Amino acid sequence: MTRSVIVVGGGISGLTAALRLRADAEVTVLEGAPVIGGKLRTGTLAGVPVDEGAESLMALRPEAVRLAEDVGLGDDLCDPAPAPTTLWSHGALRPLPPGHVMGIPTDPDALAGTGLLSDEAAARLRLDETLPAEPQADDVSVAEYLGGRLGQEAVDRLVEPLLGGVYAGRPDRLSLRAVLPRVAAVAERGEPLLAALREMRTQPGTAAPRAGSPKSGSPRPVPVRSLRGGNGRLPHAVAAASGARILTGTRARELQRTPAGRWRVLAVTGDGPLLLEADAVVLAVPAYEAAELLRPHAPLADADLGAIQHASTAVVTMAFPRTEALVRGQGSAGHGDPLPGGNGFLVPAVDGRALKAATFLSNKWRWQGEAAPDLFLLRTSIGRVAEEHRLAPPDRHLIRTSVRELHEALGPIGEPVAARVRRWERGLPQYGVGHIERIARVREAVGGLPGIALCGAAYDGVGVAACVATGTTAARQLAEG
Ligand SMILES: Cc1cc2nc3c(=O)[nH]c(=O)nc-3n(C[C@H](O)[C@H](O)[C@H](O)COP(=O)(O)OP(=O)(O)OC[C@H]3O[C@@H](n4cnc5c(N)ncnc54)[C@H](O)[C@@H]3O)c2cc1C
Structure with missing residues (x-):
């Protein structure tokens, strides 16, 4: 059993790891900023709380909702x-018809009259039904696959704005497998896309969110929720529930292995350097920070993490x-x-x-x-x-x-x-083409470092729920040891 753990990074990923380690270890969280929470940050505007990060x-x-309940x-x-999801497109506000999957319209007829696509692009979309569909062996960009099946205009005008909303990313760089796994599964099976997505939507448990579908009278899952008073409350509640020692304004600069096989973290604080030692370390920081800390110990992981845009x-x-x-x-x-x-x-x-x-x-x-x-x-x-x-x-x-x-x-x-x-x-x-393989290589390299676990937005999803899941997994890895 692990006795002491240092968590580097006091965002929601690291704090979740701290909470989940509570029963097994004495935990210290190092947070470089003056406050914990990372991208979960609630500020005040005109006297009212407003979320300035994840809203x-x-x-x-x-995972995220359960964590809120747990604390x-x-x-x-x-x-x-x-x-409805609405686009400001061609100079007007235009709702996306219900039934889309990340902007992909499963029913091309529903686009009629919306002004979202030109007539040529709407006709091009329908070609998906008849175009040959070869099983896609390798990961490709979202734009390469969807552009081929549905046409570039559909990618630019329907899918890009939704991906932009989540990743602030570009479809010609984002990995199909990492950001649209359900679409990638269809591509790998080599099936026409729209029919397969329509089919998926009728299967229980696989339907895409249909927020605000005016036709839907039946209960349907709510795709997102928020915390009254701001999502910035979540990391603070998790930190309190974790019982961990939290050191803010404390930035980890170096990770050292002791001769006894423990880990030492050299940090800088407003009062000067600080040296802490523990049995294990969770790196819950952005990829470029994790890359620096891992450089002397896992150069391959450093290279892969450092290459993430x-x-x-x-x-x-x-x-x-x-x-x-x-x-x-x-x-x-x-x-x-x-x-x-x-x-x-x-x-x-x-x-x-x-x-x-x-x-x-x-x-x-x-x-x-x-x-x-x-x-x-x-x-x-x-x-x-x-x-x-x-x-x-x-x-x-x-x-x-x-x-x-x-x-x-x-x-x-x-x-x-x-x-x-x-x-x-x-x-x-940015989850670029080959992201899943990249992360598998990172995990393999870090797997050779006993007592080190990784979590955060760089790995299995940028959303809060995915980050919470990585924090829980990191804690489990260390507890199982
Ligand atoms: C503007 C914006 C809006 C978003 N909106 C949503 C949304 O609506 N819904 C959603 O699900 N997701 C959203 N996300 C994504 C989500 O908020 C983040 O991916 C998630 O909160 C990241 O959590 P994390 O703990 O992995 O990383 P972070 O929140 O980045 O936390 C890492 C922490 O580590 C600290 N740190 C870094 N280096 C060091 C070091 N060397 N030593 C010590 N501490 C260090 C940082 O200061 C930071 O506090 C949004 C992101 C942004 C930027």
């Missing part, structure tokens, strides 16, 4: 208002006086249908806008609307991978750009009474 917790897989926050979990983004949170355009999320809605209480929109990169997404917090999360009844809270997101130039200007410029583009999307919405910018430099790892 939704995946609920279709259980006593179950009663504070909230569902979003039902609303990251996207930088900024989240601009704003409070507006309430206006009809904002509350209804309606604006210049494409084909005349007002959107009932829209939750925001995603933006295809091909339209050349600065905004990647906007989330109408006051509409989406009831608790947030109630917390500031006179205001309308929203956030925009700027920056995809290889779009660093969009983040070069100062904060006030990002706020101005957001307001200008919101005006274009929604019509007159007034000026914000408060705004703040949170920058996430290298905030989202």
Whole structure:
């Protein structure tokens, strides 16, 4: 049994590992920043809590929601208002028809009249039914596979904005197997895609989220949830429940093996260097930090982790006086249908806008609307991978750009009474082609280092639920020893 463990990184992955190790070990968490939580961060705007990192917790897989329940926050979990996924595309807000899988329309007929695709692109989409489908042996990019089956315009206008929302990534670089595993499974079987996805949706337990499907009267899984008061509460509750010693402002710089086979972590703090020793170490930091710490011990893992690209983004949170355009999320809605209480929109990169997404917090999360009844809270997101130039200007410029583009999307919405910018430099790892094999090599290399475990957003999914799962697995590895 492991007696003492140092967890490097006080984001949700590391804190989950600390919690799950509680019964087996004395745990110390080292967090380089002044506060724990990493990308789960709740700030305050106009006196109201607002999430400046992850604003939704995946609920279709259980780990994040279960963790919240485990640490006593179950009663504070909230569902979003039902609303269709909406794209700001070709100059108007256009809801995606229900039944899509990550933007892939399983029913091409449902696209008619939406203005989302040109007639040629809609016709190209249907070719999927008749195109030969050879089993796909190797991993390829999302764009290579989907472009081949459905056409490039469908990739650019339907799939890219959804992938952009999650990864801030580009379909021509992202791995099909790592980011769209269900689609990759169809590709590997060599079947026409749309029919296979339609079939999957009718099988219990495999349906894609259908938030806000107006036709659906039956209970269906809620795809995401959030915590009343902000998701930033989760890491703090997990830290408290873990009983771990938490050292903030303490950045690990070096990992050393002792002659007795234990591990030493050299850290820097505001008061100078700190040397700690333990039986085991969990590295719960971004890939580029883990790469540096592992360099002397596992050079192969260092190379693979160091090669993972990251996207930088900024989240601009704003409070507006309430206006009809904002509350209804309606604006210049494409084909005349007002959107009932829209939750925001995603933006295809091909339209050349600065905004990647906007989330109408006051509409989406009831608790947030109630917390500031006179205001309308929203956030925009700027920056995809290889779009660093969009983040070069100062904060006030990002706020101005957001307001200008919101005006274009929604019509007159007034000026914000408060705004703040949170920058996430290298905030989202990119799962490039071959990611799954890369991570398998990393795990093999680190498997040769007794007492070292890895967890975090770089490995099996960037979402909070996936990160929580890696934290639990890391704890189990060490406990089983
Ligand atoms: C803007 C944004 C929005 C997102 N929205 C969502 C969403 O809505 N839903 C969702 O599920 N996911 C979302 N994500 C993804 C998700 O929030 C993250 O992938 C997840 O929170 C990462 O958790 P982590 O613990 O692995 O890493 P992090 O949160 O990055 O935590 C790692 C911690 O390690 C610390 N650290 C780094 N190096 C060292 C060192 N050498 N020594 C000590 N400490 C160190 C860092 O300061 C940090 O606190 C979003 C991400 C971003 C950036």
